[in-house]
Amino acid sequence: MISMRAEGLGKAYRLYRRPSDSLKELLLNRTYSETFWALRDVTLEVAMGGSLGIVGDNGAGKSTLVKLLAGAIAPSTGRVERSGRVTAILSLGAGFHADLSGSENIRIGCAVLGMSPAETAATAPAIADFSELGPFLERPVRTYSAGMKLRLGFSVATAVAPDVLVLDEHLSVGDQHFRFKCKRRIMALREAGCSIVMCSHDLHSLGEICDRALWLRDGTPAMLAATEDVLKEYQDHVRARDTAKAGAIRPVAVNPETREHPADNFLLNVSLGGDCRDGQIATGGTLELRIEAQLSEAARSSGVHVGIMISRNDAVSCYGVSTKMDDLPTGLHPLEGGTYGVAFIIDQLPLLSGQYSFTVALMDDRSPHLYDRWSGAAPFAVRHSGGEVGVTRVPHRWARI
Amino acid sequence: MVTTRTNAGAFDRGLALAHRYGYPLRALVRREIKKRYAATMLGLGWTVLQPLALIAVYFFVFGIVRGSGSEPAETRRFILHLLSGMLPYLAIADALRGATMSLREDRAVLERPEFPAEVVPAARVLSTTVAEMVGLALLFVLACSQGIPVNAWVLAMPLLVAMRILITCGLAWMLSTLGLFLPDLAEVLSFLLTLWLFLTPIFYNAESVPGGLQWMLAINPLHPLVGAYRGVLLENRAPFPEFVFLIAWAAALSSAGLWFFRKTLDRGKDFL
Numbered sequence: 084m085i086s087m088r089a090e091g092l093g094k095a096y097r098l099y100r101r102p103s104d105s106l107k108e109l110l111l112n113r114t115y116s117e118t119f120w121a122l123r124d125v126t127l128e129v130a131m132g133g134s135l136g137i138v139g140d141n142g143a144g145k146s147t148l149v150k151l152l153a154g155a156i157a158p159s160t161g162r163v164e165r166s167g168r169v170t171a172i173l174s175l176g177a178g179f180h181a182d183l184s185g186s187e188n189i190r191i192g193c194a195v196l197g198m199s200p201a202e203t204a205a206t207a208p209a210i211a212d213f214s215e216l217g218p219f220l221e222r223p224v225r226t227y228s229a230g231m232k233l234r235l236g237f238s239v240a241t242a243v244a245p246d247v248l249v250l251d252e253h254l255s256v257g258d259q260h261f262r263f264k265c266k267r268r269i270m271a272l273r274e275a276g277c278s279i280v281m282c283s284h285d286l287h288s289l290g291e292i293c294d295r296a297l298w299l300r301d302g303t304p305a306m307l308a309a310t311e312d313v314l315k316e317y318q319d320h321v322r323a324r325d326t327a328k329a330g331a332i333r334p335v336a337v338n339p340e341t342r343e344h345p346a347d348n349f350l351l352n353v354s355l356g357g358d359c360r361d362g363q364i365a366t367g368g369t370l371e372l373r374i375e376a377q378l379s380e381a382a383r384s385s386g387v388h389v390g391i392m393i394s395r396n397d398a399v400s401c402y403g404v405s406t407k408m409d410d411l412p413t414g415l416h417p418l419e420g421g422t423y424g425v426a427f428i429i430d431q432l433p434l435l436s437g438q439y440s441f442t443v444a445l446m447d448d449r450s451p452h453l454y455d456r457w458s459g460a461a462p463f464a465v466r467h468s469g470g471e472v473g474v475t476r477v478p479h480r481w482a483r484i
Numbered sequence: 485m486v487t488t489r490t491n492a493g494a495f496d497r498g499l500a501l502a503h504r505y506g507y508p509l510r511a512l513v514r515r516e517i518k519k520r521y522a523a524t525m526l527g528l529g530w531t532v533l534q535p536l537a538l539i540a541v542y543f544f545v546f547g548i549v550r551g552s553g554s555e556p557a558e559t560r561r562f563i564l565h566l567l568s569g570m571l572p573y574l575a576i577a578d579a580l581r582g583a584t585m586s587l588r589e590d591r592a593v594l595e596r597p598e599f600p601a602e603v604v605p606a607a608r609v610l611s612t613t614v615a616e617m618v619g620l621a622l623l624f625v626l627a628c629s630q631g632i633p634v635n636a637w638v639l640a641m642p643l644l645v646a647m648r649i650l651i652t653c654g655l656a657w658m659l660s661t662l663g664l665f666l667p668d669l670a671e672v673l674s675f676l677l678t679l680w681l682f683l684t685p686i687f688y689n690a691e692s693v694p695g696g697l698q699w700m701l702a703i704n705p706l707h708p709l710v711g712a713y714r715g716v717l718l719e720n721r722a723p724f725p726e727f728v729f730l731i732a733w734a735a736a737l738s739s740a741g742l743w744f745f746r747k748t749l750d751r752g753k754d755f756l
Contacts, residue, residue, distance in 0.1 A: 102665040102755045105754070153595065156595070156753055169597070171596070178595075179592075180515065183515065183518055190511065193512055195508070199503075
């Protein structure tokens with residue numbers, strides 16, 4: 084059973100120089116606007132009792148999608164089918180009338196949600212109870228703090244178990260205690276078979292609540308899959324984006340053919356092997372980095388060692404080591420054809436999900452002289468299963484104390 | 485049997501309609517009335533005090549300040565005449581001012597697809613009826629005290645008020661979505677309402693309008709409305725032929741208003 088289905092959903096905002104141009108357009112049947120697509124080509128299904136999280140950068144169309152799914156605005160293309168009672172919390176605390184008391188606002192809120200007078204009378208005490216506003220309920224909402232308005236809004240919206248609950252970025256407001264209560268109620272609703280659609284920047288909550296996720300990028304769906312997978316992809320994107328913004332150097336894949344290199348001693352090629360296929364590897368797999376270099380006789384007799392550094396795409400240095408640090412007598416071994424090479428092997432890759440690359444350096448043993456260095460070489464993506472977070476899997480155990 | 489079934493169908497539809505619009509409308513009207521007086525000390529007492537104050541002002545201006553030359557009974561008649569025109573006008577003006585801003589104020593309500601949006605401006609219209617009713621009751625008492633004979637046509641008053649409401653609703657539906665596209669509408673509206681007041685024979689008689697301008701009365705729904713109110717309350721006569729015009733105006737404006745509202749609402753929501 085499907086509780087919500089969207090097909091080819093799109094929302095174009097027509098940008099008018101003034102609102103009246105929109106009216107002119109409607110009445111005169113001519114165009115007075117430029118079209119801006121806030122959202123395009125979204126097709127999705129939410130199964131009965133399923134939950135969908137929506138992630139994306141600011142301005143990616145998350146709120147637009149949530150509003151369309153809730154029916155708060157009309158789509159420009161495509162359609163939404165909903166079954167059952169859909170409750171949306173789009174703008175918490177809005178819709179209350181400042182001069183009226185909390186309990187009066189509860190009654191109006193119930194009517195707006197489509198309850199009959201009898202239902203309202205039956206539900207109002209539970210709402211008052213959940214909001215924990217107590218004596219404040221008889222005071223005008225004007226006197227409430229932002230958190231109190233939020234409590235009232237959430238309590239009203241979730242008082243009657245909806246078939247679909249649509250949430251727009253709210254769980255990060257309010258005090259700890261109430262936030263916890265809200266999440267508990269959402270989980271309880273979900274267990275009772277209510278479908279949940281939510282967008283949030285709180286990826287942790289999203290991961291806990293939603294079983295599927297949609298990543299929106301500039302208004303178009305970039306990925307729709309299991310939440311775990313989407314969040315990992317999205318985090319890769321966020322790390323790269325933040326690094327680019329901060330002005331850090333981004334690893335660029337190197338083409339050995341066209342690369343300019345120092346005269347005598349230089350890196351010829353760096354490539355991946357082991358369990359790495361098409362730049363993808365799972366945590367725990369064997370990762371092999373093959374390094375090939377051209378060396379002069381003089382350099383070789385003076386001694387040459389190789390250093391590597393693994394960096395994540397947000398410029399976090401994860402691990403660096405060299406043949407010299409590991410006390411190897413020789414860094415590079417002769418290969419057929421007069422070149423030299425060495426393999427760096429990680430038997431059980433401890434890195435967690437992310438996008439990584441190597442920096443490889445060719446150095447003189449006796450001085451800090453650097454013959455050659457590649458940054459952003461051999462990029463690879465790691466995926467782990469499970470909910471661990473961070474950079475690497477740290478060996479550990481739990482024990483009774 | 486067939487007829488019974490159709491009737492039952494119509495009845496069910498009516499019931500469904502009442503279910504869909506009835507309670508939301510009631511809840512919003514109630515809120516409007518409460519909201520209006522919630523922050524005041526006298527609260528609902530203002531619904532009586534406001535028309536009373538209006539009557540007192542008219543008595544002061546026309547009875548004492550200006551009425552020194554004319555017959556007192558004549559002056560009192562004039563004041564009743566004036567009031568019977570002002571009460572429906574004030575109700576309409578008040579409702580339209582409220583309706584113009586209503587969609588902006590209730591944007592959170594509009595986010596609920598299941599909530600009938602038509603109710604939002606309509607609630608503003610209905611809530612202003614309370615003050616009108618109280619005013620009309622006071623006017624009726626005053627008229628009786630002036631020796632104006634009471635007649636059975638007074639019972640038609642609710643019908644006239646219903647026509648007044650339908651006409652106002654039609655205009656309110658149009659103005660409410662127009663208000664989304666034209667942010668300056670609220671300012672222009674107060675000017676238009678004043679103009680409307682002076683283009684309607686409220687302070688003067690319809691007969692004093694020059695023949696070349698009589699067409700302006702024909703296209704003014706407020707003119708037959710005021711005429712019907714006066715006929716029933718002050719002139720001891722049936723509200724004809726005004727009532728026929730009122731039905732035509734009410735049907736035309738309310739259906740045109742509803743059509744325009746539904747056609748423009750989705751576009752207008754983009755500007756909320």
